[in-house]
Amino acid sequence: MGIELVEDEYPIVHVKDDVDLSNVSDFDRRLGEAAKAGPAGFIIDLTEGTYLDSAGIQAILRIWSERKDSGIPLVIVVGNAKVRTVLDIVRLDQLPGIRMVANLEEAKTILRSSAPVTTTEQ
Amino acid sequence: MTNVSGKLNTKYISKRFPVWTGYPVTLILIAAVTALLHALRPVFPLAQFPIPYILVTMLVAYLFGVGPAILAFLVGLFVFDYSFTAAVYEPRVHAVDIRLAGITAYLLGASIVAISMVLISNSKRRIECIAEELRRSQEDLNRAQVVAKIGSWRLDVQHNKLYWSDETYRLFGIPIGTPLTYETFLAKIHPDDREYVDEKWKAALRGEPYDIEHRIIVDDDVRWVRERAELEFGKDGEVKSAFGTVQDITDLKLAEEARVASEANYRAIFNAANDAIFVHDPETGIVLDANQKVMEMYGYSPEEARTLTIQDISSGEPPYTQEEGMQLVRRAMQGEPQIFEWKAKDKNGRIFWVEVNLKKAIIGGQDRVLAVVRDITDRKQTEEALQREQEHKLQFYRQTIMAATDGKLIITERSEIEHLAGTSLAVWEIHQPDELRVIRHEIEKVAESLGMAQDRVCELLVASGEAITNAVKHAGGGLVSVHKTDESLMVVVSDKGPGIPALALPEVALRRGYSTTGTLGMGYKIMIQLMDRVYLATDESGTVVGLEAKLRRSDISASPGMNRVLCI
Numbered sequence: 001m002g003i004e005l006v007e008d009e010y011p012i013v014h015v016k017d018d019v020d021l022s023n024v025s026d027f028d029r030r031l032g033e034a035a036k037a038g039p040a041g042f043i044i045d046l047t048e049g050t051y052l053d054s055a056g057i058q059a060i061l062r063i064w065s066e067r068k069d070s071g072i073p074l075v076i077v078v079g080n081a082k083v084r085t086v087l088d089i090v091r092l093d094q095l096p097g098i099r100m101v102a103n104l105e106e107a108k109t110i111l112r113s114s115a116p117v118t119t120t121e122q
Numbered sequence: 123m124t125n126v127s128g129k130l131n132t133k134y135i136s137k138r139f140p141v142w143t144g145y146p147v148t149l150i151l152i153a154a155v156t157a158l159l160h161a162l163r164p165v166f167p168l169a170q171f172p173i174p175y176i177l178v179t180m181l182v183a184y185l186f187g188v189g190p191a192i193l194a195f196l197v198g199l200f201v202f203d204y205s206f207t208a209a210v211y212e213p214r215v216h217a218v219d220i221r222l223a224g225i226t227a228y229l230l231g232a233s234i235v236a237i238s239m240v241l242i243s244n245s246k247r248r249i250e251c252i253a254e255e256l257r258r259s260q261e262d263l264n265r266a267q268v269v270a271k272i273g274s275w276r277l278d279v280q281h282n283k284l285y286w287s288d289e290t291y292r293l294f295g296i297p298i299g300t301p302l303t304y305e306t307f308l309a310k311i312h313p314d315d316r317e318y319v320d321e322k323w324k325a326a327l328r329g330e331p332y333d334i335e336h337r338i339i340v341d342d343d344v345r346w347v348r349e350r351a352e353l354e355f356g357k358d359g360e361v362k363s364a365f366g367t368v369q370d371i372t373d374l375k376l377a378e379e380a381r382v383a384s385e386a387n388y389r390a391i392f393n394a395a396n397d398a399i400f401v402h403d404p405e406t407g408i409v410l411d412a413n414q415k416v417m418e419m420y421g422y423s424p425e426e427a428r429t430l431t432i433q434d435i436s437s438g439e440p441p442y443t444q445e446e447g448m449q450l451v452r453r454a455m456q457g458e459p460q461i462f463e464w465k466a467k468d469k470n471g472r473i474f475w476v477e478v479n480l481k482k483a484i485i486g487g488q489d490r491v492l493a494v495v496r497d498i499t500d501r502k503q504t505e506e507a508l509q510r511e512q513e514h515k516l517q518f519y520r521q522t523i524m525a526a527t528d529g530k531l532i533i534t535e536r537s538e539i540e541h542l543a544g545t546s547l548a549v550w551e552i553h554q555p556d557e558l559r560v561i562r563h564e565i566e567k568v569a570e571s572l573g574m575a576q577d578r579v580c581e582l583l584v585a586s587g588e589a590i591t592n593a594v595k596h597a598g599g600g601l602v603s604v605h606k607t608d609e610s611l612m613v614v615v616s617d618k619g620p621g622i623p624a625l626a627l628p629e630v631a632l633r634r635g636y637s638t639t640g641t642l643g644m645g646y647k648i649m650i651q652l653m654d655r656v657y658l659a660t661d662e663s664g665t666v667v668g669l670e671a672k673l674r675r676s677d678i679s680a681s682p683g684m685n686r687v688l689c690i
Contacts, residue, residue: 018559018562020555020558020559020587020591021555021558021591021594021595022554022555022556022558022559051562051583051584051587053584053587053588053591053645053648054588054591054644054645054648055591057644058644081577081580082580082583082584085580085581085584085652086584086648089647089648089651089652090644090647090648
């Protein structure tokens, strides 16, 4: 299975595969589960993701719009260039509350530093 | 007799007494005659003759028939012989001679009686037959009159008597047998018709034919009758007798009135219709009838229209011809109503657009095809204007979109994309989302085999992925093909989906920001950003997207701020 929910300090949606129309519903579901499991924040780990299309971006935007008022940033770890390109084109990092980082540690640091109640804008 | 069909005199058809009663009556009569002759013998010498017995035989034959007559003859002979001839013994004459003479006279007399009785009997039977036939014929006539609602009458001028049949009485609502005069008859006629009938009758008396229809009043109801009469004139021109019939035609008249009213209604509706209506012969297509509106629309009067062919009222340029029109007429005759637009021609040769509704109809018991024609020139002009406007709008969008995307998104025609793409290197069909990965992989292999730079391959895969996803998502699949042009590779994705409405194109191509409701805009944004050119042809029959990527990126074409893929 290419999309997993990993229990860590924060829940991590770990993508190790292409995300396209065939499995975007799995991705969407994992994001929902992660959001539920991590009231203090969760991480979308696309480090091993090889492909992400606009359907996947829609899923990320959906979970972002649900949580944007919580003050906890949505942290995305991006490694693959193809994935990065798509995210850049739609300027996902321009959205308030979305942080794109290069590795998991960086992601956790960001979450730790953001207080659960106060709003932390980038 | 007060009427023609009155009861016949029954004396000719009285039933006989039962035959058996004839025998005792015969014996009683013979006995009585014998007693009488014995009593009269001293004073009435003729009693010695056999005449009384012959008379008895005649009477019995007449009343009871042959059997009692034979009995009367034999008994009479016996009694006459032994009672009278045997007793006569005159010294002057030889007793045997007298006896012989008496018996001879009796036999002669009886023979004459027998012959005359046979004649009487025959004529009596004939009279009975004729009377029976007459009675039956009268009955039949009466029944026929009732069924046909036809009464008859006879005028006997000589005795100034008017005879009516029972049915005539019934038709006029007068009790059967009521004495009649011409005035009784006139009184039953509707007041408005009375003078007319009187005049006509008087004319008939002068020798003119009498065949009239008029109303009568029966129990406060108005009824229609038809009267006909034949008059017989004498040598001096005087009327000798007249025979006539009266027929109740109320139902016919009512039906006729209803038909006339219905015809008038039909005509009124026919002529008041806002549409031109033609009635066509289904075999030849020739116009058999046309309404007033035809005059207005086509310039032909209804009379002129009545011989026109389909050719005469059609523009004549295919498919608006006689042959094509006849095919539609035939289809309508098969019970399939035909609604279509047609280029019509009026009397002056003006061509105009009409909408025609062809329907099979039965008019006057005949199969016909009804064409209801509406002038749609205005509608056509509006449609054409609207189409022109749409085309202008689309043109405007194309130019705007092209300008706004630095010439990267080109809205064009399907054929243009096919022409640009040329022959394909590979073609795949896609129906399911789980085939997306395989096709991306296939495209990657083709791109790499053509020596496309690695980063371009990545970009091409992302852009192609979006185009193919759209086809799967919005059209349930489609065709993906890869083509090689001079310096570029082109991926063409075509589907048979509902297409993107013209008005939605700017939204698809130019929307800034983010939508959480659809991926279409985002997908195009990605395609436009990554590809050198994106061609889009879309209409209600489907969408074709052509993605053109140069094999190697030229730095000149790169826009400032563009993100580039670095494949790892």
